[in-house]
Amino acid sequence: MTQKKIAVFVGSLRKESFNRKMAKVLTALAPESLMLEIIEIGGLPLYDQDYDDEGTPPSVWTVFRECVKSFDGVLFVTPEYNRSVPGVLKNALDVGSRPYGQSVWGGRPGAVVSVSPGAIGGFGANHHLRQSLVFLDVPTMQQPEAYIGGAAKLFDVNGNITNETTREFLRRFMEAFAAWVTKNSKKP
Numbered sequence: 001m002t003q004k005k006i007a008v009f010v011g012s013l014r015k016e017s018f019n020r021k022m023a024k025v026l027t028a029l030a031p032e033s034l035m036l037e038i039i040e041i042g043g044l045p046l047y048d049q050d051y052d053d054e055g056t057p058p059s060v061w062t063v064f065r066e067c068v069k070s071f072d073g074v075l076f077v078t079p080e081y082n083r084s085v086p087g088v089l090k091n092a093l094d095v096g097s098r099p100y101g102q103s104v105w106g107g108r109p110g111a112v113v114s115v116s117p118g119a120i121g122g123f124g125a126n127h128h129l130r131q132s133l134v135f136l137d138v139p140t141m142q143q144p145e146a147y148i149g150g151a152a153k154l155f156d157v158n159g160n161i162t163n164e165t166t167r168e169f170l171r172r173f174m175e176a177f178a179a180w181v182t183k184n185s186k187k188p
């Protein structure tokens with residue numbers, strides 16, 4: 001069995017982020033066919049096309065782009081900010097999408113999980129992110145969807161999921177994602 005490498009992007013920078021906790025839970029629940037790694041995006045300078053046009057991209061952009069290219073798939077775990085995608089995550093998408101014609105996203109199978117203390121589980125962010133992923137040619141898993149609400153009550157002090165039903169749903173979500181990656185992966 002060839003293990004598929006999945007880059008995980010968390011749309012929150014705060015230390016106690018529910019989404020970061022969720023990313024760690026998903027890493028632990030993933031089947032053996034997947035190897036997940038969180039890729040940090042908080043240090044990426046805001047995208048400015050002048051740097052690419054002048055051939056002087058910040059080195060952290062270049063490192064980030066090469067890093068994403070080395071993965072087989074992508075998993076986004078994000079909060080909702082003002083009914084949309086947090087700027088830090090959108091910036092990472094933008095940085096990876098340029099220079100024009102050299103996007104690192106295309107063809108890498110993906111999935112989206114949104115997590116919020118609110119009742120609708122970040123639905124708006126989840127779907128705005130999917131809009132960008134359509135354009136970026138990331139084949140994004142449609143089912144199961146993952147809008148995780150009530151996040152403030154979801155984790156114990158060690159970051160474990162306290163609710164067995166949710167835990168089982170997340171395990172099945174990762175199984176489905178593993179199958180999705182195998183089916184849609186460019187690499188054998």
Ligand SMILES: Cc1cc2nc3c(=O)[nH]c(=O)nc-3n(C[C@H](O)[C@H](O)[C@H](O)COP(=O)(O)O)c2cc1C
Pocket residue numbers: 012013014016017018019020079080081082083084115116117118121122
């Ligand atoms: C700028 C800002 C905008 C927010 N907008 C929304 C929103 O539209 N919908 C929502 O459910 N929660 C919203 N929230 C609350 C976040 O869901 C909450 O802070 C959550 O804990 C952030 O995710 P994290 O725990 O991973 O940092 C917002 C928070 C911030 C800081």
